[in-house]
Amino acid sequence: MAQMWITMGPQHPMTHGLWTLRVKVDGETIVDTDAELGYIHRGVEKICESRDFTQITPYCDRLCYVSAMTWANSYIYAAEDLLEAEVPERAEFIRLISAELQRLASHLMWLGAFGPDIGSLTLMTWCMRDREMFLDLLQELGGSRMHYNYPRIGGVKRDIPIGFADRMIAKIKLFERRIEEYEMLLDESTIWLVRLQGVGYTKAEDMVDAGVSGPNVRAAGVNYDVRWAHPYSVYDQVDWEPAVEKPTSVKGADCYDRYRVRMEEMRQSSKMILDAIEKIPGGKNTNYSTGDEMILTKAPTRAPEGATGFSNYECTRGASQFFIKGGGEGRGKNPYRLSIRSPMFITIPFVADTMIGYKIADIPAIMGSFDPCIGETDR
Amino acid sequence: MGMRVTLEQSSSAAESCVAVLKERFSGSGIESTVEHHSNAFKMPFVRIHATPQHWLAVAKFMKYDLSVNYCSMVTGTHFPDGPAERGWEVAYHMMRMPVSNVKPHTNTTHVAENLSGSDIPLEFEVLIALEQGDEPTVPSIQKIWVGADWNEKETWDLVGINFEGHENMHRVLNPHDSPEQFHPLQKQHKLRYHGYNEMYDDPQGFGRKPADEGRNK
Structure with a gap:
């Protein structure tokens, strides 16, 4: 049978963004793949070299348009390493809550986009409905639906509003029941099982060697999580366990495991938020004014030459990392070099290799199960 | 309940790694130290100053003796106003992760406080200073960690560091028809x-x- 190259993308429902997957097929079987990225490269790293440290946060929000809060937090921890800022504990709790709310919204966006790939359009409408609850909560914190500019070096911009805690608890409790609804819809759907089980096997060690991280590795049966391995924030004080799956094959995790691990992760995030809001220092129904020392401490604005900052952060798709060198323009007011490590940038070429041997019809299932986001990939 | 790797665990792991590195690479100009972050829990990490000629040996030692299994980030920096021996710098961030394949229907649930030896997650930062010039070159570690492949592609594409021995080097973020020698982060x-x-x-x-x-x- 003659082999040929098929170009999928940049405009293809499978891509979940702008990139191109070129596949070489023999009949229906994939024999070679090639990923092309860079369609929405915006040069964020270069732009940041002429912005001062507080001005960089909005750019980091826009790295990933479904997970802005975690990316901004990731940058903030690197900047705090560089500028040696202390963070009040209440601010750490608020950051934890905001990041986990964002994780719920992001996983719902993933599930909502993954459903139509597999043939379940109902899922899209359900997930968008529930994601709205968390976007409303995040809007109460940051003032906008997608790009919040909420964390600050040394704390957070504003305290949680009065009544936020009660609204959040009600929504999370509702959502915990909704997760069961999703499972009833999906785990008993023949289409869902047939298209996901036994497809896209990846082993834990191969993934780590290739630089894949986060839920994708936990799906393969290891509970490695940056939140306990390279700790930040107050994750050790709240009640949660890393979500981890038991893969059914020696070949590792399949698409179904990766779906299950994200469902479990949503449960754990809900649990974490409910616990954190009760333990928050200063009380859940108090509102400290902006700039109060309970939520924000003063941080230096300049970093000397030779100083570096690094953060390793569990983003919704894996470990996002920032590496900042101080001593840029304006006597250290800007970073000299800011480097961003995106988990999906490393994962997409790995997934392209994973597809070899499967059929063309499996491509949306395999690609979608890794949760690609092109905004952070191309930076 | 949540858990985390403690400062003592991390410090002892970092110190033993530095001791091993110092013994293996004594007298070759490779310095390794334990440094601490200044955010959150002030966690320690291992910082290694390597040279391009020794980098492959150090990388293999890290992978096979220190079980560093994760190459997460490669950063190139251009210092046009720097001293003659440091016109460029390549920084590698590596992680050690306690991850191994599991048998079917089982999983590994580490408890952070009980980890010991080379199971303790640890961060490594390798800094390689390169001389001033138009052709900054370091050996490629693509063969040692698969994850270094696209990181090196990106670093060449954006910063223009040449990775000697890298197969299939091409533009990844810039357009494929960008002019030669155009690397925007210089x-x-x-x-x-x-x-x-x-x-x-x-x-x-x-x-x-x-x-x-x-x-x-």
Whole structure:
């Protein structure tokens, strides 16, 4: 049978963004793949070299348009390493809550986009409905639906509003029941099982060697999580366990495991938020004014030459990392070099290799199960 | 309940790694130290200053003796005004993760406080200074960690560091038909419109000139 190259993308429902997957097929079987990225490269790293440290946060929000809060937090921890800022504990709790709310919204966006790939359009409408609850909560914190500019070096911009805690608890409790609804819809759907089980096997060690991280590795049966391995924030004080799956094959995790691990992760995030809001220092129904020392401490604005900052952060798709060198323009007011490590940038070429041997019809299932986001990939 | 790797665990792991590295690479100009972050829990990490000629040996030692299994990030930096021996710097961030394949229907649930030896997650930072010049070159570690492959592609594409021995090097973020020798994160390329006054005086931008006008790009 003659082999040929098929170009999928940049405009293809499978891509979940702008990139191109070129596949070489023999009949229906994939024999070679090639990923092309860079369609929405915006040069964020270069732009940041002429912005001062507080001005960089909005750019980091826009790295990933479904997970802005975690990316901004990731940058903030690197900047705090560089500028040696202390963070009040209440601010750490608020950051934890905001990041986990964002994780719920992001996983719902993933599930909502993954459903139509597999043939379940109902899922899209359900997930968008529930994601709205968390976007409303995040809007109460940051003032906008997608790009919040909420964390600050040394704390957070504003305290949680009065009544936020009660609204959040009600929504999370509702959502915990909704997760069961999703499972009833999906785990008993023949289409869902047939298209996901036994497809896209990846082993834990191969993934780590290739630089894949986060839920994708936990799906393969290891509970490695940056939140306990390279700790930040107050994750050790709240009640949660890393979500981890038991893969059914020696070949590792399949698409179904990766779906299950994200469902479990949503449960754990809900649990974490409910616990954190009760333990928050200063009380859940108090509102400290902006700039109060309970939520924000003063941080230096300049970093000397030779100083570096690094953060390793569990983003919704894996470990996002920032590496900042101080001593840029304006006597250290800007970073000299800011480097961003995106988990999906490393994962997409790995997934392209994973597809070899499967059929063309499996491509949306395999690609979608890794949760690609092109905004952070191309930076 | 949540858990985390403690400072003592991490410090002892970092110190034993540094001791092993010092013993193996004594007298070759490779310095390794235990450093601490200044955010969150002030976690320690291992910082290694390596040289391009010893880098492959150090990398193999890290992978096979220190079980560093994760190459997460490669950063190139251009120092056009730096000293002659440090015109460029390549920084590698590596992680050690307690991850191994599991048998079917089982999983590994580590308890952070009980980890010991080479199971303790640890961060490594390798800094390699390169001389001033137009051809900064380090050996590629693509064969040692698969994850270094696309990181090195990106670093070459954006910063212009050459990775000797890297197979299938090509542009990843810039357009594939970008001019040769064009690497936007080198410091001779200026952002065009970043003067604030200019921005406010002429918000439409009709009167602006690129900051690098007349420069041969």
